[in-house]
Amino acid sequence: MAANGTGIGARVPRLEDKRFITGRGRYTDDINRDGQLHASFLRSPHPHARIRSVDVAAAKAAPGVEAVYTGRDIRKFVPTSDDLTEEDVGGLICGWMIHSKDGSPMKAGAHPALAKDTVRYVGDHVAVVIAATLRQAQDAAELIAVDYEVLPAVVDTARAREPGQPEVHAGIANNTVYEWEIGNKAETEAAFARAAHVTRIDLTNNRLVPNPMEPRVAIGEFDPGEDSFTLHTTSQNPHVARLILSAFVGIAPEHKLRVVAPDVGGGFGSKIFVYAEEVVCLWAARRLKRPVKWTSDRSEAFLCDAHGRDHVTRAELATDADHRILGLRVHTTANLGAYLSTFASSVPTYLYATLLSGQYAIPAIHAEVDAVYTNTAPVDAYRGAGRPEATFVVERLMEVAARELGLDPVAFRRKNFVTTFPHQTPVIMNYDAGDYDAAMRKALELADQGGFPDRKRESQAKGRLRGLGYSAYIEACGIAPSQAVGSLGAGVGLWESAEVRVNPTGNIEVLTGSHSHGQGHETTFAQLVSERLGVPIDTVKIVHGDTDKVQFGMGTYGSRSGAVGMSAISKALEKIVAKGKKVAAHVREASESDLEFTDGKFQVAGTDKALGFAEMALQAYVAHKFNGSELEPGLKEGAFWDPTNFTFPAGVHVCEVEIDPETGVTTVARFTAVDDFGNVINPMIVEGQVHGGIAQGVGQAMLEGARYDESGQLVTASFMDYAMPRAGDLPHLEVGMTVTACPSNPLGMKGCGEAGAIAAPPAVINAITDALGHEDIAMPATPAAVWKAARRARLPMAAE
Amino acid sequence: MAQVSMTVNGKAVSGEIDPRTLLVQYLRETLRLTGTHVGCDTSQCGACVVHLDGEAVKSCTVLALQCEGAHVLTIEGLANGSELHPMQAAFREHHGLQCGFCTPGMIMTAVDMVQRLGNELADKTIREELEGNLCRCTGYHNIVKSIAAGARDMAAAPMKQAAE
Numbered sequence: 001m002a003a004n005g006t007g008i009g010a011r012v013p014r015l016e017d018k019r020f021i022t023g024r025g026r027y028t029d030d031i032n033r034d035g036q037l038h039a040s041f042l043r044s045p046h047p048h049a050r051i052r053s054v055d056v057a058a059a060k061a062a063p064g065v066e067a068v069y070t071g072r073d074i075r076k077f078v079p080t081s082d083d084l085t086e087e088d089v090g091g092l093i094c095g096w097m098i099h100s101k102d103g104s105p106m107k108a109g110a111h112p113a114l115a116k117d118t119v120r121y122v123g124d125h126v127a128v129v130i131a132a133t134l135r136q137a138q139d140a141a142e143l144i145a146v147d148y149e150v151l152p153a154v155v156d157t158a159r160a161r162e163p164g165q166p167e168v169h170a171g172i173a174n175n176t177v178y179e180w181e182i183g184n185k186a187e188t189e190a191a192f193a194r195a196a197h198v199t200r201i202d203l204t205n206n207r208l209v210p211n212p213m214e215p216r217v218a219i220g221e222f223d224p225g226e227d228s229f230t231l232h233t234t235s236q237n238p239h240v241a242r243l244i245l246s247a248f249v250g251i252a253p254e255h256k257l258r259v260v261a262p263d264v265g266g267g268f269g270s271k272i273f274v275y276a277e278e279v280v281c282l283w284a285a286r287r288l289k290r291p292v293k294w295t296s297d298r299s300e301a302f303l304c305d306a307h308g309r310d311h312v313t314r315a316e317l318a319t320d321a322d323h324r325i326l327g328l329r330v331h332t333t334a335n336l337g338a339y340l341s342t343f344a345s346s347v348p349t350y351l352y353a354t355l356l357s358g359q360y361a362i363p364a365i366h367a368e369v370d371a372v373y374t375n376t377a378p379v380d381a382y383r384g385a386g387r388p389e390a391t392f393v394v395e396r397l398m399e400v401a402a403r404e405l406g407l408d409p410v411a412f413r414r415k416n417f418v419t420t421f422p423h424q425t426p427v428i429m430n431y432d433a434g435d436y437d438a439a440m441r442k443a444l445e446l447a448d449q450g451g452f453p454d455r456k457r458e459s460q461a462k463g464r465l466r467g468l469g470y471s472a473y474i475e476a477c478g479i480a481p482s483q484a485v486g487s488l489g490a491g492v493g494l495w496e497s498a499e500v501r502v503n504p505t506g507n508i509e510v511l512t513g514s515h516s517h518g519q520g521h522e523t524t525f526a527q528l529v530s531e532r533l534g535v536p537i538d539t540v541k542i543v544h545g546d547t548d549k550v551q552f553g554m555g556t557y558g559s560r561s562g563a564v565g566m567s568a569i570s571k572a573l574e575k576i577v578a579k580g581k582k583v584a585a586h587v588r589e590a591s592e593s594d595l596e597f598t599d600g601k602f603q604v605a606g607t608d609k610a611l612g613f614a615e616m617a618l619q620a621y622v623a624h625k626f627n628g629s630e631l632e633p634g635l636k637e638g639a640f641w642d643p644t645n646f647t648f649p650a651g652v653h654v655c656e657v658e659i660d661p662e663t664g665v666t667t668v669a670r671f672t673a674v675d676d677f678g679n680v681i682n683p684m685i686v687e688g689q690v691h692g693g694i695a696q697g698v699g700q701a702m703l704e705g706a707r708y709d710e711s712g713q714l715v716t717a718s719f720m721d722y723a724m725p726r727a728g729d730l731p732h733l734e735v736g737m738t739v740t741a742c743p744s745n746p747l748g749m750k751g752c753g754e755a756g757a758i759a760a761p762p763a764v765i766n767a768i769t770d771a772l773g774h775e776d777i778a779m780p781a782t783p784a785a786v787w788k789a790a791r792r793a794r795l796p797m798a799a800e
Numbered sequence: 801m802a803q804v805s806m807t808v809n810g811k812a813v814s815g816e817i818d819p820r821t822l823l824v825q826y827l828r829e830t831l832r833l834t835g836t837h838v839g840c841d842t843s844q845c846g847a848c849v850v851h852l853d854g855e856a857v858k859s860c861t862v863l864a865l866q867c868e869g870a871h872v873l874t875i876e877g878l879a880n881g882s883e884l885h886p887m888q889a890a891f892r893e894h895h896g897l898q899c900g901f902c903t904p905g906m907i908m909t910a911v912d913m914v915q916r917l918g919n920e921l922a923d924k925t926i927r928e929e930l931e932g933n934l935c936r937c938t939g940y941h942n943i944v945k946s947i948a949a950g951a952r953d954m955a956a957a958p959m960k961q962a963a964e
Contacts, residue, residue, distance in 0.1 A: 013892050013893060013895075014892065014895065016900075017891070017892040017897060017900075018892070019900075020897055020900030020903050020904075021875075021884065021888040021889075021891050021892055021897065021900075021903060021904075022835070022875065022876065022878075022879055022884070022888065023833070023834070023835015023836070023874065023875035023876040023878075023904050024835065024876075025835070025900050025901075026834075027834075027837070027901065029828075029834075029838075030828075030834035135818065135820070211936055212899070212901075212936055213837075213839045213845060213847060213899065213901040213902045213934060213935065213936050213937075214837070214839065214899065214901040215838075215839070263899075264899065265899045265900065265901030265902075266898070266899040266901060266936050266937055268936070297838075297840075297841045298839065298840040298841045298842065298845075299841055517899055518898035518899030518900070518937045519898070520898070684895050685895065687895075688895050688898060688937075688938060688941075688942060691938055691939035691940075691941040691942065692898065692936070692937045692938050692939045693939075694939055695936075695938075695939030695940065696936070696939075718840070718841070718842045718844070719840050719842055719844035719845060719934065720842050720844060724934050724936070725939075725940075726930065726931055726934065726940075727926070727927040727928075727930035727931070727933075727935075727940040727943065727944065728927045728928055728930070728931060730927075730939055730940055730941070732923070732941065733939060733941045756939070
C-alpha cells in the first residue's frame with residue numbers, strides 16, 4: 001500500500017468528519033442569502049379534487065407577505081424582460097421512456113410545478129406564499145381560501161386498473177402508464193408445461209418513505225445584472241438538476257444556471273429528482289429579484305418526497321424432477337403515484353425485471369409489469385430501486401420452493417447457482433464475474449449455521465420460536481453504460497466526469513461529478529489519488545456539488561460513484577502521470593520513454609536522476625525548461641468514463657430471528673452479511689454502507705409501511721406513525737466480504753451502497769416464516785402481524 | 801416581541817424575539833449556530849438535542865423564552881478549542897457518522913448518557929438510551945461502538961467541562 005497507509009484498502013478515518021462532529025457542516029438550510037425571503041407552500045388536503053377557485057387576497061394582505069402565486073402565475077418570462085408570456089413554465093418530466101408491449105409510448109400525465117386546475121394527491125402543490133419570515137409565510141398560507149370540488153380517488157395498487165376506478169389523469173385509460181414485458185413468453189410457457197413442480201407466491205412489496213434525516217431545502221436566486229440564476233438545493237446530482245431545469249422546465253439557459261448541492265444529509269434516491277419547490281423558488285426569485293428559500297418540514301417530506309417500492313406481484317417458479325430451475329414467470333403491478341417522477345418509469349422495468357434471474361441459471365424468464373397511476377405521492381427510486389423488489393421475488397420463491405420440495409434451502413440455491421462467467425441471463429444482463437458459492441460458504445460460517453439447532457432448542461425451551469432465513473442477492477450497479485441505457489429508453493448518458501488539478505505547490509484538487517451525501521467520497525476518492533500519485537492524503541481535496549466548479553457530472557445513485565466516478569478520476573490521473581513524464585523529461589533532460597513513475601517520483605531508468613511529484617508540478621507551471629510549442633505549461637487533466645457493462649455485486653445475507661408467540665415481538669437475534677463488492681477502497685466505509693443498507697432492509701421487513709387509507713389520506717405521515725428503525729430494533733451486524741474483481745472498470749469495483757437494502761428483506765421474512773412454519777405473512781412483519789400469524793400456525797382452524 | 805437572555809456556549813446572549821420562537825430556531829436563525837439540526841416536527845428524531853443547564857433536551861420542544869437565564873451547550877461548544885471532546889473523536893474513529901445530519905444530536909445525547917450512567921455502557925443500554933435519536937445512514941452499529949468507546953475515553957481523559 002502506498003503513501004503512508006492512506007492508499008487503496010486502508011481504513012482511513014474520514015477527512016470530512018471534522019466539520020460534521022463539530023457542528024460546522026454546511027447543509028442547505030444553514031445557508032442564508034442577503035435579502036432572502038421565505039416560501040411556504042399551500043398543499044392539497046384532498047387526494048383528488050378540481051380547483052374551482054383560489055382566493056389569495058387575505059394572504060397577500062397579511063404582514064410581511066411579498067407575493068402569493070398559484071399555478072396560473074408560473075409562466076415563462078419574455079426574454080430580456082420582466083414581463084410574463086402566456087406560456088406556462090415547463091412541467092416536471094420523467095426522463096426514461098418506456099414502451100408498452102404494443103409499442104405505444106408510456107402515458108405521461110402533465111405535472112405542473114403548481115397545480116392549475118386539479119390536485120391529484122394529498123400534499124399536491126396548490127399555491128406558494130413568499131414573505132419576509134418563514135412564520136409570516138406559514139401564517140399567510142392559512143389565509144388562502146381554495147374552493148375544491150372533491151373527486152373520487154383511487155389509492156389501491158392492485159385495483160387501480162379495474163374498470164370504473166376514477167381516472168387520475170383525464171384520458172389515461174385504466175390509470176395505466178404502460179403494460180411492459182421482458183423475456184421470452186413462449187419459452188417460459190414451454191418450461192412450465194414440462195415442470196415437475198411449480199411454486200406460486202403472491203407478494204406485496206410495501207410502500208416506503210425514504211426519510212433521509214435532512215429534509216429537502218431549496219434557495220433560488222436571480223442576478224439581474226447577469227440574468228443568471230443560482231439554486232442551492234439538497235440534490236444527489238446537481239448537474240442533472242441543472243440539465244432538467246434548463247432543457248425541460250425552461251427556467252434558464254444551462255450556462256446561466258448554477259446549481260449547488262453543499263453538504264447533503266442523506267438521499268437514498270429521494271434527492272435524485274427535480275421537485276416542484278425548486279422550480280417555484282427559482283421562478284419566484286426572478287419575479288421578485290430576491291432570494292427565495294424553502295425548507296421542508298418532516299410532514300411535507302412524508303407527503304411529497306417521492307416514495308419507494310409499492311409492488312403487487314404474482315410469481316411462479318418451475319423446477320424439474322432433479323430440482324433444477326426451468327423457468328420463472330412474474331406479473332407485477334407497480335404503483336407510480338399521481339405523477340411520473342424523474343426516473344419513476346425505469347424503476348419497475350429495467351432496474352427490476354432485469355435482475356429476476358438472481359444468482360441462478362434460469363433458462364426461461366417472462367415478466368410483465370403494469371404501471372399505474374393512483375392518487376398518492378409519486379413513487380420513484382429508493383435505495384436499491386427495483387433490485388430490492390426483484391430480490392424479494394426471487395429469494396422468497398427460492399425459499400418457498402425449497403420448503404415445498406423438502407429440500408435444504410442452501411442446497412437448492414447451490415444447485416442452481418450460476419458458476420461460469422460471463423453468464424447471459426434471459427433478461428438482458430450479462431453477469432461478468434462472481435463466486436456465489438464462496439459468499440455462501442463464508443456466510444454460513446460467520447452466521448454459525450451449525451449452531452442453529454442448539455439455539456433453536458434453547459428458544460423452544462423458553463417458549464419462543466426461532467427461524468433462519470437466507471437471501472442470495474445480485475444487483476446491477478455502476479449505472480451505467482450509456483449505450484445500453486440509451487437503447488432501453490434513458491434520455492441521458494450515464495457516464496461520469498472528473499478533473500484533476502495539480503497546483504504549482506503540488507497539492508491537488510479533484511473535481512468530480514459524483515456527489516457525496518454520506519458516502520465519504522472526500523476520503524475514498526482522495527485515497528485513490530494518494531495511492532496513484534504517492535502523495536500524502538492531506539494534500540488532496542475533493543470538490544463536488546457545484547456546477548460552477550465541477551465541469552460535468554451525472555451524480556450519485558445506483559452505487560455508481562466508485563465504479564463510474566472513481567474510474568473517471570483514475571483515467572484523469574493516468575493523463576496527469578503521462579504529462580508529468582513529459583515535464584520531468586524536459587527538466588531532467590532525459591527521453592520521455594526512459595521515465596518511470598513510482599512511489600511519487602519520476603525516475604530516469606537506470607540512473608539516480610529523479611524528480612519528485614511536487615517538484616514536477618512546480619516545473620509544469622514555472623515552464624522555464626520548455627517552450628509552449630513543444631509542451632504546454634500547466635498540469636490539469638479531465639476525463640469522462642463510460643463503462644462497458646453494469647457491475648454485479650452479489651452476496652448472501654443470513655437472518656436469525658426469535659419470536660415471542662404470545663406477543664408477536666420479533667427480535668433479530670443475528671444478522672450476517674457477506675458481500676462481493678469487487679475491490680474495496682476503504683473497508684471501514686464499505687462496512688458502514690452495508691450496516692445502513694441492512695437497517696433500511698430490516699426496516700422494510702419489520703417496521704416501515706406507508707399507508708394511505710381508502711379515502712386517500714396518508715395515515716403514516718410522521719415519525720409518530722411511520723416506524724423508522726431505531727437503535728433498539730437492530731442487532732450487532734456481522735459483516736464479511738469476498739472479492740472477485742469487476743472486469744469492466746480499471747479499479748475492479750462493483751459498488752456497495754444498496755446491498756443491505758436489497759438483500760435484507762427476504763432474509764428477514766424467510767427467517768420469520770421458517771420460525772412460524774408457514775408462509776402467510778406480509779411486510780412489514782409487525783408484532784401484531786406476527787402474533788396473528790403465530791396464532792394461525794398453532795391453531796390452524798382459528799385463523800383471524 | 802419579548803426579551804430573552806441566556807448563556808450559550810459560555811457566551812452571554814440576549815435579544816428581542818417573537819414569543820413563539822423555539823430554542824432551536826433561536827440558535828439556528830438568530831445566533832446562526834447551525835450545528836443543531838431540525839429533522840422532524842414531532843420531537844422524534846433528536847437531531848436538535850442540546851444541553852440545557854447540563855441536561856440533554858430536544859431544542860425543538862423548548863421555547864427560547866423558557867431558557868431565560870439558562871446555560872445552553874450546543875455541538876459548537878463541546879470541543880475544548882481545537883481539541884475534540886472524546887465523544888466527538890470517538891465518532892470519527894469508529895465511523896459513527898455518514899451524512900452527519902443526526903450527528904450533533906447523537907453526540908450531545910451520548911455525552912448526556914455518560915454523565916448520567918457512567919463510563920462503562922453496555923451495548924444494550926446504549927441502544928435503549930438512543931430511543932429518541934434517529935439515524936437513517938449507519939444502522940446504528942458504529943454509533944453504538946462510538947458511544948461505548950467515547951464513554952471510556954471520557955473517563956480516561958476527563959476534560960474540563962466544556963465552556964458552559
